[in-house]
Amino acid sequence: MPSQSPLTGSTTLEYSQAWAATNRLIREGKSWSGREPNTLYLNAGDRSFADISFASGAAFPDDARAVAPVDWDDDGDLDFWVANRTAPKVRYLRNDAGNSSRSIALLLRGTKVNRDAVGSRVDVRVGEQRQVQLRQAGNGYLAQKTAWLTFGVGQAERVDELVVRWPDGSEQRFRDVATGTRYTLVQGEQALKPVTPRSTAAARGLAVSEPKAVAPTSAARIALVKRRPLPEMSITDTAGRTHSLGGRPLLVNFWTSTCSNCIAELNAWNTESETWRKSGLAILALSVEAPEAGGVPGAARTLMQRLEPSYSWGTASDAWLHTFNVLQRWIVDRQDEMRVPTSFLIDAQRRLAYVYRGPVSAAQLATDVATLALDDEAFARAAQALPGRRAHAAGLPGMVDIAGELFDGQRLDEASFYLELGLAALGAPTPGEPLHQRAAAALTKLAGGYLEAKRPAEAVARLERAVSHDASNASSWFTLGEARARLNQKLPAIEALRRATELDAGLAAAWLRLGALLNETNEPAAAIEALRSATRAAPDDGRAWFTLGGTYLAQHAPADALPCFRKSTELQPQHALSWTGLGTCLAFAGDKPGALQALRRALELDPQDQRAKAMLEQLQSTR
């Protein structure tokens, strides 16, 4: 990834793609600097450290994040709590390295400074050896250590000197302090107060064991704390009935006849149909086997004929399989391609509420359907994996990502649906913000799809919004010009193309389109200027030279047109009209043999070229 980083300025496509790909690989189960043993360095006292990670027992291969030291068992040395990404999500490591040493521990109490005495420093001297401890609140990474300051003193029975410097700058000095004790040190008081440890002996004799992590399962019931809106979709089942989403609770199930769990599940739903029917649920079971000639996979039909299902069934179209696959990828942060059986429970408001990876029982379905009528807040509570409270309701994540993946599968309307949901969360367009720049880029990409699908009006609607999110995106303006041109909105198209070329003078295609449009609106001088810019931006693009030549010719300037057509025939020798243009110019220039040769070449390439024919005949008839 660093090898893709732009060295200055803004993000490049390659750099952001590298980030996206990294995140994606992690979501799909890759490890990255995983299984790393925690490291423990022992201060060897000679300004060097020794690696004792394995010798000490610290080297758990956890994805450890934060450590918080505390003398948990009151035995005079620090034990460690470690927060992990992996299971166990927290470890308590009892430390017995200090058992043969003495220590002293202090809890500071501020009276003229903050009560916790945060910001204080304590220096301890034993003989020539000095040590410092800081009272901090927040240290390391995402951690807060014990409030007690613990000083190891080896075998020393007394500390020669102990100096506390409070955060207000005042100091207190204590001499000849007995070790092996815990003290509170109250600001301004003359004596340290010994504290009796509250821990019992049991705390020092806790059993040692290796916690056994629960094995993850791919099968899961995923309750969505925030129900996801679904686009309008419909499909026809084997009985010829059309099913659409919304209106009543619907379970969409994907299965194959070769998957035993699918068959067992389909069978169970059939025998227990009373259970789920009572709840008002409809089930639509869609086979994902490849359809045969009749549109239905034979093995699936055979199975269903045997089952005589009490629910509807059919074959998943590419549109449905693709859309639901993308949806199930983006409901959790661990992304897998869809496997079967997978089922989607959709509420009457056309929102996805539950996804079941693996089989789901009729009883579970009935339970879950009963929650669908709850309001958002109550449903979110019902959908929690473990109980707890929330300060903020969940948002709608992944909408733009879903749109991107649907777009890649040419599901334009579904992509548009999710892009709009994603953009709604952005708020009002703010020029210059990276998120809005990305919004504009996404809308432009979508519009490009609509344009390719010959739906220019839909393209224009998106592009007008794209330029309101980010008016500095030349590609948005160019596509807008192109789309308006296809709708025959010539003047607005010209305006958009002018914006595009102002932002990026190297956008040859925009210059070319602009030149052509200016021709159509009878502005030949402006057209010639635009087309000249097109040839400058892309000197190897024959189309620009050809259009420029044609424009000169229409302006009765064959001498200017001639070099353009020459260039055009060089760059696109198979283009008949370029030869026609060249022939015409040569004829004007009095080069009859050259003209004849060019026109004959035009007619070879396109025998139907009426213009070339007429010109040739005219030339041949004159002496």
Place this chain on the structure above:
Amino acid sequence: MIAPLFVLVCCAPPVQDGRLTPLPAERASALPDKLEGEMKNLDPKLEGWDTEAFNSAAGAQISALGKLLHDPAHVDTAALAPLLASDFSCGPLRPEELTQVFASGVLRVLRGTPGSRSLVGAEGFARALRELGGAYEAGADVHLKSKIVSVDDHGAGRLACNALIMMWGDSGPGVTQQTSDWTIEWDWSESGKPPRMLSVCCTRYEESITSGAILSDCSEAVLGANAAWKQHLLRGTDDWCRRIDLAAGMNQYAHNGLAIGDVDGDGLEDLYLCQGGGLPNKLFLHQPDGTARDQSAEWGVDWLDETMAALILDLDNDGTNELVLSTASGVLVMRRASGKPDFELARELPFPGGYSLAAADVDGDTRLDLYVCRYATANLPNGLPTPYHDANNGPSNALFRNKGELEFEDVTAKLGLDHNNRRFSFAAEWADYDDDGDLDLYVANDFGRNNLYRNENGRFRDVAGEAGVEDISAGMGVSFGDYDGDAKLDIYVSNMFSSAGQRIAYQRAFQPALDAAVRGQFQRHARGNSLFRNRGDGSFEDVTLESHVGMGRWAWGSQFVELDGDGRPDLFIPNGFITNEDNEDL
């Protein structure tokens, strides 16, 4: 890219997959997939870093050597031969003379310099390896873990690498660990075949020996009686990411920390554990017998919002502790309530995406103020860190002044902390590094230079550059401590030790347009942790290399800690980024 040679026991149980069947191939292949195009920008092998391919191949060979060393007293000479070129030679791998540099309680450390005696062929190597294994008791199960840290291509199929070799195994009632640096020359002239070792030379050798337990895992004994232990804590993030809605905030990265503090005022410090979105944060109240009781719900602190960090501290000096959380959506401030639950939400600072929290009374009004680091989250529209080695386009950090009554005001700009303040900050610590009586602030930043904000009469100035502690690398954590007993505060910074980064950034093909200075910054970026010795004149000296504390792997919250009671701070380094069931590392 490097597969670990030994996957240690525990922690990554295989995924139970029995209930799902893949889609039929012809349907699955019809689904669009963009991954291939994106991959090109990611995989160093595809990017054309030849030595990355070498690294995989050489790593596999060292791994094979590790297997032969399981029982080092009986190294199989015949099995060694295929790993070696015909004219192989090596020096001794364990010095004959070892000096004890440390001894205390159950722990000893020995060091030595291996001699220059030359051993040849498989026979000679086997002898060197048997000598190496002499550190263990007979029949010990010996493990080896290696990391290739740099590769030099000498041309004509000759390559050399520096590798960190770690071995450990039982030794009486304790464990012996050997830490060595090896330079290995390789012959990789035969295409399609694995590289063979031409020579092995040990350049650094250290041996740590324990005669009893140091750290023991008693997690289950402390927490096991709580339902949450099995239901929640024994499931890893990879599992929760398969079953908790993304909308709840659950994600793969798990930047969730912990806090120690006396929440209930009984004189025993308790544990508050932050969790990812959709999983409740946990409050475990410390009992005198060493166990801890889950009181998260009863005390009203079982927040499901994604929580990065927590502080337990007395913000209003009334003798009871408040609880402060940095969450994805804001900073929550809770205080003790009179009824049940025991805590109530008193304030929320609209400052989403906070990471580490660090409190200090900056203005001397006796009230603790809050510094909040911020990184990038989905909620924050800052785009990607650009440029990677020196990014200052992240969300801003802030200092919130405590005005009393648990009200806060943002004084970041007023105090000069708004300078260099958008650097994707993971962590910060307050300490008076220059002994002038006021607290200064060090901030560890991920994509480039760190901040040292010097407190100059109540206003702050970033002096990291002049003090020599910019530490241009992937900063993740910071810890102040006096490692050398001179009463001056030194700084240890956690970074990313990326062996892939080390290997790649040193090659010419890496961003060839770079000038030497910027290339140096990229190279520095992957070097690992840094130790800065306080010179006492306001500046620091980078003593990482001579202190041997750089290799903390992918380090997060490293801290100076007193481990063994000798008064010299040691270093605990929690590390590792993402472990999923896939063994092939990115």
